[in-house]
Amino acid sequence: MLLPPFARIKRMIGIVCMLAVAAAMTPAPTNAQDDAKNEVYPLAVFPFQERGRDVSELGNQVTDLLFASLVVNPDLYLVEREDLAKLIDEQQLNVSGMVNPASATKVGQLTGAKILVAGSVLEVNDKLYLVAKVIGTETSRVFGASVKGNVGDDLDILAEQLGEQVGKTIIERASELVAEVVSREDRIAKLKKQMGDGQRPTVYISVDERHVGQATIDPAAETEVSLFCRELGFKVIDSQSGSKADADVLIVGEGFSEFATRHGNLQSVKARLELKAVHRETGEVIAIDRDVAIGVDLTEQIAGKTALQEAAADIATRLLPQLVETKSKGKRNKNGKKKN
Incomplete structure (x- = not known):
């Protein structure tokens, strides 16, 4: 049944008022509330190893570039490089041997990092590979990330691509890398x-x-x-x-x-x-x-x-x-x- 024009207008006003009241009663999340729900993952980046005749000194460069790529990720908190170097020196730890699941727990305890990233720069048949291991210090789970280029390619671009993969892996695999909070x-x-x-x-x-x-x-x-x-x-x-x-x-x-x-x-x-x-x-x-x-x-x-x-x-x-x-x-x- 078609209502008279005045009745239709009155009904529409009533509906609009009801929607307005409902919207007013629903609290809009503040930026602080949104931020409080975000998880920030403490992360330590260890020096990359070098494997190949033409990759001398590339390990340190890739480590620096990867750190620079990850440090701007709002979901990550990176352990300072100086603190990490001091830990390695104090504990007389072997870099290549301590970034394995068996020793990850100790490293996490000493640095506060819940996730470790380590890897290698490989040169094979004029191809350059950047390979990273992402290790959970609480769960000992390990995931990989890698990018490929040619020897002589711009390391900035390759390291940035690797950083994107590492960041994506951490977010997608966070539930497996980081243990649930125990009350x-x-x-x-x-x-x-x-x-x-x-x-x-x-x-x-x-x-x-x-x-x-x-x-x-x-x-x-x-x-x-x-x-x-x-x-x-x-x-x-x-x-x-x-x-x-x-x-x-x-x-x-x-x-x-x-x-x-x-x-x-x-x-x-x-x-x-x-x-x-x-x-x-x-x-x-x-x-x-x-x-x-x-x-x-x-x-x-x-x-x-x-x-x-x-x-x-x-x-x-x-x-x-x-x-x-x-x-x-x-x-x-x-x-x-x-x-x-």
Whole structure:
């Protein structure tokens, strides 16, 4: 039935009003919300190896060009080349041998990188091949990327093409390269099962923390380790009001965080944490551990706190079971020898 003109106009106005109200009630995502959903993958690019008579010095050039290509990718955070070189020197690591799945976990722990990229420059029958391996430090999964050209071709173009392939591989294979985030509750549940009914020592925890360039709001790493200890059944002596003399084991160390880079509205912060567990009476060092983590958030302060918390959780997962083993093996006398 055809409505009169006035009725049709009135009905259309009603529909428009309803649509306007519905649109107003649906919150439009802000840029910050969009950015917060974006995952940023910490990545380390290792020096490329050279294989062939006419590729001398091309390895370093390709490494530099690939780094330059990847560093502008908003989905990636690249570990600084200087930090990587320092790590290689400190740990006396062999570049060609450490970028394999077996050693990827250690490299990731020491650099904060969740993904490693390494590769080779090959010369075969006047053809030039740039071959890259993309390795997940948490999953040990390996994927490849490669480009081909002629000896004498412009390396800039080949390296840029390789960078595009590597970036695409990381995004498309992220779920296989990067492990799913494990909640604190799940970590603790797994540790409880691992540690069983072993007797827990009383611990005193003290961690010096600072954020480069800004005041530290609260001790994020110390709080995280304390939380793990309490949830796992350790008696924790408060570092502010308690006494070291009441503890069996001292967990001490230092951590710092510093601004790394900005991705749109998001800020990346790198944190480094070192902890050691010491038998209070004997001074025996039971365990030493360190970790590097990357935090991403809208504010630099929160990103730094997140990074320190993640590093602390990783160390607690590895270090605390060693304290239970030490306690269960028997107390030690002042000379560090076990008592029968």
